[in-house]
Amino acid sequence: MSAQAPTAPAVARATSALSSTIGLKVVMAVTGIALFGFVLGHMAGNLQVYLPRGADGVWALDAYGEWLRELGHGGAIWVARAGLLLAFVLHVGAAWALSRRSWAARPVSYAKWVAKESTYASRTMRWTGPIVLLFVVYHLLHLTWGSAHPDFRTGGVHHNVTTGLAQPLACGVYVVAMLALGLHLFHGVWSLLQTLGLSHPRYERLRRCAAALLAALVVLGNLSIPIAALAGWLPR
Amino acid sequence: MKIRLQVWRQEHARDAGRFETYEAPDVSPDMSFLELLDVVNERLVLEGREPIAFDHDCREGICGACSVVIDGRPHGPRERTTACQLHMRSFPDGAEITLEPWRASAFPVVKDLIVDRSAFDRIIAAGGFVSAPTGSAPDGNALPIEKENADLAMDAAACIGCGACVAACPNASAMLFTAAKASQLALLPQGQPERWRRATAMVARMDQEGFGSCTNHGECMAACPKGISIDHIARLNRDWIHASLRAGRRTATSGDSAGG
Ligand code: HEM
Numbered sequence: 473m474s475a476q477a478p479t480a481p482a483v484a485r486a487t488s489a490l491s492s493t494i495g496l497k498v499v500m501a502v503t504g505i506a507l508f509g510f511v512l513g514h515m516a517g518n519l520q521v522y523l524p525r526g527a528d529g530v531w532a533l534d535a536y537g538e539w540l541r542e543l544g545h546g547g548a549i550w551v552a553r554a555g556l557l558l559a560f561v562l563h564v565g566a567a568w569a570l571s572r573r574s575w576a577a578r579p580v581s582y583a584k585w586v587a588k589e590s591t592y593a594s595r596t597m598r599w600t601g602p603i604v605l606l607f608v609v610y611h612l613l614h615l616t617w618g619s620a621h622p623d624f625r626t627g628g629v630h631h632n633v634t635t636g637l638a639q640p641l642a643c644g645v646y647v648v649a650m651l652a653l654g655l656h657l658f659h660g661v662w663s664l665l666q667t668l669g670l671s672h673p674r675y676e677r678l679r680r681c682a683a684a685l686l687a688a689l690v691v692l693g694n695l696s697i698p699i700a701a702l703a704g705w706l707p708r
Numbered sequence: 709m710k711i712r713l714q715v716w717r718q719e720h721a722r723d724a725g726r727f728e729t730y731e732a733p734d735v736s737p738d739m740s741f742l743e744l745l746d747v748v749n750e751r752l753v754l755e756g757r758e759p760i761a762f763d764h765d766c767r768e769g770i771c772g773a774c775s776v777v778i779d780g781r782p783h784g785p786r787e788r789t790t791a792c793q794l795h796m797r798s799f800p801d802g803a804e805i806t807l808e809p810w811r812a813s814a815f816p817v818v819k820d821l822i823v824d825r826s827a828f829d830r831i832i833a834a835g836g837f838v839s840a841p842t843g844s845a846p847d848g849n850a851l852p853i854e855k856e857n858a859d860l861a862m863d864a865a866a867c868i869g870c871g872a873c874v875a876a877c878p879n880a881s882a883m884l885f886t887a888a889k890a891s892q893l894a895l896l897p898q899g900q901p902e903r904w905r906r907a908t909a910m911v912a913r914m915d916q917e918g919f920g921s922c923t924n925h926g927e928c929m930a931a932c933p934k935g936i937s938i939d940h941i942a943r944l945n946r947d948w949i950h951a952s953l954r955a956g957r958r959t960a961t962s963g964d965s966a967g968g
């Protein structure tokens with residue numbers, strides 16, 4: 473069994489694992505966990521937009537942003553950004569490679585096909601994913617670099633959020649993107665458990681509920697902000 | 709009953725194929741679906757036309773030969789039922805029913821509704837042998853097997869290899885089939901020595917045959933006439949990950965067995 477020779481270099485093993493559909497799916501699952509962890513943490517941080525100014529007159533969200541940028545002498549944020557970018561590239565790359573295989577595997581589609589077990593979320597993964605991708609680009613232009621923001625102030629996170637999201641069009645983009653993300657996560661969280669083989673009949677209900685709960689948490693937390701901004705409920 | 713059929717007709721693998729319409733005015737509700745096709749075919753033969761080619765053998769739901777997508781579902785609308793065990797009473801009088809072959813590049817159409825499913829045989833062959841001692845029959849109960857595992861292995865072994873899982877999957881993935889064939893051995897002590905090698909080899913062959921990539925829709929399980937669960941897919945994923953992490957560690961080969 474030469475393929476399993478003890479000297480097989482790690483690189484060769486990694487490439488052979490990545491040429492497998494299951495290997496690529498494991499990449500999607502692991503990067504999916506990383507991206508999900510980020511969205512959850514990002515959402516929790518964003519909720520500070522509801523907090524008032526501190527004793528020093530600085531908005532809680534601004535202080536939080538400042539803290540993030542200073543963490544580890546300003547290095548932590550770059551490590552996190554590099555990690556996220558890598559996870560994104562791997563996730564999208566694997567999604568693209570696997571989708572192409574699946575399209576090639578069914579060259580002639582059915583004249584009639586009736587869905588039974590799949591969900592709306594599972595059938596739209598290849599739509600909700602790219603929607604989230606486009607949104608991330610817009611979101612960075614809007615609230616990180618500010619070039620898509622009408623009145624961007626560097627370091628003025630609270631100001632940028634409350635004014636930026638109070639515009640109906642921007643608010644709409646955020647709402648649509650978050651609904652897409654919710655669908656993506658509803659199937660994605662369940663799917664990644666299955667991909668990683670974390671399954672047991674006794675916990676099947678639990679897996680479904682956990683996926684629904686986590687997706688709902690991210691979506692509702694994030695949705696509340698643009699809606700509150702548009703309605704003028706955020707502290708100014 | 710009156711039934712109208714929209715049937716996929718395709719002369720051979722390279723023919724483009726098209727739908728043709730056939731009327732069946734005198735259908736008994738107690739006929740099986742394949743008997744309906746027999747009746748339609750008899751008339752076609754009498755009219756000097758080419759009968760509809762379809763796969764069938766046992767006609768009792770155990771061989772997996774019959775393989776028609778009936779109105780958008782492999783083997784038709786009834787759960788856990790092969791096309792040969794589906795009866796016309798499952799359809800309303802006057803129904804218009806669409807018949808198509810399994811659609812997957814790994815299952816090329818041979819003719820009309822018949823596809824070549826030998827890719828499945830090659831996946832099984834890639835799984836390889838099971839180490840089993842030869843000689844006289846083992847003593848009863850000498851090899852204890854947990855009841856739960858015995859049951860799960862039997863569930864997996866119920867697979868008749870019909871390919872409905874591939875046909876139903878929006879990705880044309882063969883994960884349920886491959887997982888069932890790997891699980892029926894992975895759950896039993898006899899399957900342990902080659903368990904990890906088998907998982908990677910079968911998955912590699914499955915990919916090589918050009919099946920799509922599973923995205924956990926679950927359509928395979930809903931279409932499976934034997935109701936095989938996608939829990940087996942999770943088990944195959946688990947085994948594949950385990951095997952890949954172990955790769956490079958020394959595993960016993962034939963030369964290691966005692967006495968050469
Ligand atoms: C914040 C961003 C994202 C998060 C948190 C996320 C999360 C996930 C998770 C957890 C999975 C399940 C992996 C598995 O099946 O094992 C997944 C699958 C998938 N993702 Fe993403 N994803 C994100 C962005 C994207 C983007 C930008 C794309 C495409 C451009 C994309 C396309 C896909 C596709 C096609 C699948 C496979 C669908 C399936 O397995 O059913 N995702 N995603």
Ligand code: FES
Pocket residue numbers: 763764765766767768769770771772773774790791792793
């Ligand atoms: S003909 Fe054997 S299962 Fe249908």
